[in-house]
């Protein structure tokens with residue numbers, strides 16, 4: 001078993017729920033590098049991730065999966081390569097309540113295209129039903145248009161069960 | 177800058193003009209402090225001030241260096257180092273020191289929301305740079321405290 005490779009990366013825009021998702025699934029307190037927002041994001045959130053989130057989970061078969069979350073702000077994009085290096089696959093979280101969430105999904109699929117090609121991705125849409133920015137069908141038809149058939153879930157980042165299902169879906173995709 | 181807005185809100189009622197003037201004055205003041213730092217210590221060849229969430233505030237850097245990228249990187253490094261120190265029960269972090277073949281990088285907390293990053297020349301005695309950087313970080317911290325009180 002290659003311990004180094006058992007690592008999943010959570011990414012997505014500011015406020016998608018990456019830090020929340022990693023903390024809801026992990027049994028131990030995660031490593032968090034959230035600091036107070038000082039710029040424009042202050043209007044939306046109190047804290048934001050500046051380096052990474054880290055935790056791990058143990059699957060029923062005893063396999064340990066390391067979870068890393070990226071910062072969502074564009075200025076930390078140098079962390080993307082650092083964190084995806086040797087990773088198993090990607091969990092992409094999109095906040096449906098952001099303006100143009102479908103465009104954000106496309107942005108991240110493009111930005112991580114090389115990594116996704118080598119590994120795999122599942123997409124989780126958070127905060128569905130709060131605004132009518134997009135429906136699940138909108139994401140699906142965009143994926144169809146791009147000829148990218150990836151598992152897509154509506155999730156609540158605060159729900160351990162929801163996050164768990166996504167991780168298992170990703171592992172299933174990767175083993176095929 | 178929203179933090180400055182908050183500082184102003186706390187002290188007195190302000191309009192947008194006040195905010196802009198205030199933010200300009202504060203940044204100009206920080207740039208002067210950086211210029212003095214470089215002047216007083218010839219081992220130091222660049223310095224910048226940024227927020228803990230990685231936004232550039234003031235710079236005194238060599239031509240072609242992008243303070244926006246470095247600000248993000250400094251905050252990431254400092255945040256991770258903070259964690260390591262805290263989780264290994266080694267108290268409160270003072271600074272991060274990167275020793276490299278072409279010079280050193282020092283990353284210091286400067287008050288609650290600001291970070292001072294200092295770049296030194298090659299082959300210098302780090303002690304001198306450290307002492308000056310510490311002093312400037314303290315001065316910035318004091319300045320910010322005055323602003324918010």
Ligand SMILES: Nc1nc2c(ncn2[C@@H]2O[C@H](COP(=O)(O)OP(=O)(O)OP(=O)(O)O)[C@@H](O)[C@H]2O)c(=O)[nH]1
Nearest residue numbers: 014015016017018019020048049072126127156157
């Ligand atoms: N309603 C709702 N709120 C959520 C959901 N997931 C997360 N949140 C909340 O949304 C906010 C976003 O939190 P974070 O987890 O910090 O987001 P992030 O993706 O890590 O953001 P950055 O680190 O700034 O990029 C938090 O206040 C969460 O409680 C969700 O599925 N539904």
Ligand SMILES: [Mg+2]
Nearest residue numbers: 018019048049
């Ligand atoms: Mg986060």
